[in-house]
Amino acid sequence: MARIPKELVDHIIQTADIVEVVGDFVQLKRKGQNLWAPCPFHNEKSPSFSVNPAKSLYKCFGCGKAGGVVQFVMDVEGTSYVEALKYLAKKYGIEVEEEEKTPQQQLEQNERDSQFIVSDFAKSHYHRLLLNSEEGMSIGYGYLKERGLNLSTIQTFELGYSLDSWDDLMKAAEKAGYDKKYLEKTGLTVTKTDDQGQDTGRRYDRFRGRVMFPIHNISGRVVGFGARTLKRDDKMAKYLNSPESDIYHKSDVLYGLFQARQAIRTEEVCYLVEGYLDVLSLYQGGIKNVVASSGTSLTEGQIRLIKRYSDNVTVLYDGDAAGIKASLRGTDLLLEGGLNVRVVLFPDGDDPDSYIRKVGDQRFAEYIEKSSQDFITFKTTLVAREASNDPVKKAEAIRDVLHSIAKVPDAIKRQVFLQQTSGTFGIDEQVLITEYNKLVKAPAAKPSGSYGSGNAGNYGNGAGSANTGFPSNSSSTQSRPAPAARPMSDEEEAEMLMYGGHEATVEIVGAGVSYQPTKPEAEKDDDLPDMLQVCEREVLRLLVLYAPREVEAEISVAGYLLGQFDEAPFKTPLYAEMWEICRQELLAGRFPDARLLAQNERADIRSLITDLATERYEISPNWRTKEIYVFNEVEMPKLACDNAVLRLNKVHVQRELDRAMELLRHPLDDVALFETLGKIKSLKQLDNQAGRHAGHRDSARLLSRVSPASAAEKFPGEVNSCMFGLGA
Template sequence: MRINPETVERIKHAADIVEVVGDYVALKKRGANYTACCPFHNEKTPSFNVNPARQIYKCFGCGAAGDPVKFVMDIDGIGYGEALRYLAQKYSIEIQEERLTDEQEQRQNERESLFIVLNFAKNFFEDQLLTTEEGQSIGLSYFRERGFNDTTRKKFELGYSPEAWDALAQAALAKGYSAEILEKAGLFIPREGSATGGYDRFRSRVIFPIHSVAGKVIAFGARIMKTDSAAKGHQPKYLNSPETAVYHKSEVLYGIFQAKNAIRQADVCYLVEGYTDVVSLHQAGIENVVASSGTSLTVEQIRLIGRFTPNVTILYDGDAAGLKAALRGLDLVLEEGLNVSIVTFPPGEDPDSYVRLIGTEAFKDYLRKSARDFITFKTTTLLADAGEDPFRKAAVIGEVVGSIVRIPDAIQRQIFFHKIAEMMRVDEQMLISEGNKLLRKQKETRPNTQSGKNEKSELNGPNDVAVGEVENRQEPVLAPTVKVLQRDPVVQHEQECIRLLINFASFELEPTVSLCHYMLSELTGVEFRQPLYKHVLTVFRESFSRGEIPETDYFVNHPDPDIRSEAIDLVTTRHLLSDQWKDKYEIFVPTELDKLHDLAFTNILRLKKGYNELAMQEIREQLQKTKDEAETNLLLHQFMTHKNIEKEIANLLGSVIS
């Protein structure tokens, strides 16, 4: 089924760019707009801009840009139709659909099918938990023993998978889902040597659905319920969905959908190990908590947390040996610019058991008092293990310095060098020297990166822009399909003409004379060199000939992705003037509207000057090639004509021509 055009327009009209982006990224208001670190590429300084007036977003680092629908498509890696359905659900818009042809039905997106069947499975597991005798006696009783109430159970959509070999598969097949899509979703395992037989992946287990940031079910975690040792001997206690087209465990955090708003508000994310830790803390009122689902913390998971807060507190409940192994992996968090703290619990306790033991307020107080920054915690832990052995102490110094140099902020590095020097009673300058040696080695092993950033040249943004490039680029990056010669001065003046037209075409320079009227009159007979700008200028000319002036939104929402991307670039301002200039200091700074006529006049003159210089350069080249006297005299005459034009333009611009 396809969403009809009227419904599409209702969805686009209802979707608010600030709300949509804010579901995924922590936005900060800056003037009339909002800013954040870009979710599409790795950066430390915010270059991601959200414009509520235009209902668009733009990253000045990687070039990502678009409207609410495009943002959802890029952030979740989904198709246009699926993004529209997500927004329709978010804004409670009833979808009116049109039937597709049989051929279109067959080509229906596999990802959408996976989401549909995963949601069916989630509903099946919930129904089994609440309505069947087996589910109530085993699954529901387990959740109640853990102290989970009905509100918490519904919030996390907990369920139960029955012991039968293929209960889910039979229910899904009866509803028309294929065995192939069940297998691709990680729900069904076909029996070897059988064309039709197989069994459910999850059996006799309580189910913890895993959600994407947008709230879609993408996988499941399941805990075994059988208590006899024979049954448990060959089955893991916890079982997760395999990797699928919609689930990549290294990029997902359990509970992120339920926790994202609380993380933004508290400006800290608590990271735990297990599903039940997350659920239990949520029920206790501590909602800014997620779990890594039993996997080692990955760069992708760290960056996911970094969308919402730079502060991470890891609640660790393992033994000493496991803690030391975990400490080595946390350097990744430092490298991403996050502030890391560690909290450990008394022997035999974990976040779930401890919050139930001492209560919510005491637990919060314990976290505040027990949290130690990662560098200090690591130093204390390793020193205690080294004892008085000088060789082991030296190894500790090397390991701690290795962690400090991972911190991208130079001021923070300096503070930690000073603190660790005092803790270890060693010379601070010696630590700094060792750190500098490590930094030099890192640069030597990363010759292809800029400023020592990003060891890989992997592509992180929706426009496939390399991370190593974007962090050091000064100008906005255009979508790769837009062939704009940014260094060509003539093309830059063409771009400025188009920018003025897209932003201010209908503004009147004087009564009855719009900017569009003025610029098109001045550009009569001029043909732009850059194809995209030439096309946009033609749109203005054709519209004006019909008595119409295209508005900014026409280009920002244009169906041609090249025009849409370029328009968003040209209407988005990276820097905004503070209101304090006028309100506090009473300093008046003229805006573009105040000097619009001069901007248009000057740019058109510079554009014509550029074309004139190109013509003169072409004549010079012809003069070098010709040996005919008559042709030479003609070319010289033409050259002098263009030289006079150059002088006229220079006089108008106030330039000096030699």
């Protein structure tokens, strides 16, 4: 990866105006201190996408996308961190000078750049031949026009034509000064070998007399080509693709994604087809959110690409029975990747390209909307029809469908699909559930028609394991699979904490919901209790948001909080890392800056900072006109810090107390018993002391609603009396 000096990165981030950058993609309207707009990453009617100019952060409270100005460019353009920085630098006229690389790094970068450059030259050369040469116009352009493509589509996808000549591209490239070895490395030319496989020294163009389809990566750079011959020769492959190279990996590229990526985000669905012309015809017909696997089997890399832009994919199947059967195996991977998969089947003999040319754009769009169905329902109906009345085929078909259902990560969806499958095949649902549980318990099981290797679905928690959420009909409790668990909602977690319960999980059992408490803290291994994380997060939030603000004369929030602990007070690893980053900033003479921290190269740190620094709601200024004063941590940072530190230390005390009480459950000698009882007594005293101070602080907060100044005067410097010296 290219390296940009940290000072230059900071300069780019400080210069970039997030309102201007986001405003290039959506229309922002001010409401309170923030600006709002419909989210550019998902469809919505009421704006939930917020931009905070002061902190240079954005967050969508609908889909959860969040980050700083660099992250926004990465999200909206689908680029890397370095590419996003270069985008901003170019926008604001900042010259980017990358740090010097090692000789090996520089050599590798030069090799890749040279291949990109020669591929771009070939693209331009083929495109020029299509539109300006006699052969290109009469044969290549004539064919594309016959297929219904207009000039705008041809130019958008930069289509071209290769002359029916052995060395046209090679001569043009040499004349332009390009090294022949890069033509060979990208597969644009081929070396002729003799019968013994030895290089004869003769080279010729790989693509000759073909319509050229440039293949772009997500940044729009040409990485390879697909080429269709127009000759009627059974010995010649109709389509010929570039071979794998340093810049072209078939498994990580989708044809048309560069042109479709923004439409996929906007429409919240990706249409997946098979061929180049399918993409071109649908794009020209107004369906711009379409990509193709280019005739290759669908790969995990391609699925990850789709998921970057949408969780929804609709596969458009040709009306060909053999093709459908082959495609079914690959579509299971989409389910395993956590995507919501729907299917459209065209009439027999038609593919998306031929059908849209036959019925027109509007009727085609209507057909897709009317004929779309979820993949499991489609597959169940298809295999049930093929199995007909043959009991053996029917049993195999049911198991095949169950393998697909096992790849669905969501437990509720799996249950719905099992119910549908039961109705389609006319088989008791409990029998299906029993068979399903057997299937997912067998790690070596693999259906004859499955795609790839491994057991039936191994994606996420619950999918493809015994944690299916479906009860077994076995009378043995031990043989019954554990139900799939999901995290509590915010409301459920708050309720649990309010009433002093232990952390719980919510399980789906049959069609109902039940709550199962987990083990208390003393019985856990090293799991962190939720309350500890909540308290740690609050201390970190104050540190990040108000670092330079003074709590006392010449004492900042950052210095005040960092001075309360001899070492990192956090057990949550990410919070501890963030604490250390802030501490190092302060030691270097700088205050931690949320604006810069939110541009960190690490995605987990960017996400954390954004969550800490953004809130969906603001306190209305109208409250200030009323007699009741709402506590404002901005005006009383010391009280806010004291409360946060007090709560964190109280949780530490309670945690130590729980551990000491746990020791009493085990046999102890007299000395150990005496020491443990003494420790428990001391900890209970500290816990009671913390409780008294907590009540004192609640009184301070109540008083602050009437007069913040009098509250600060009445309760000065209390935090010093409630530090227990327990550290972490």
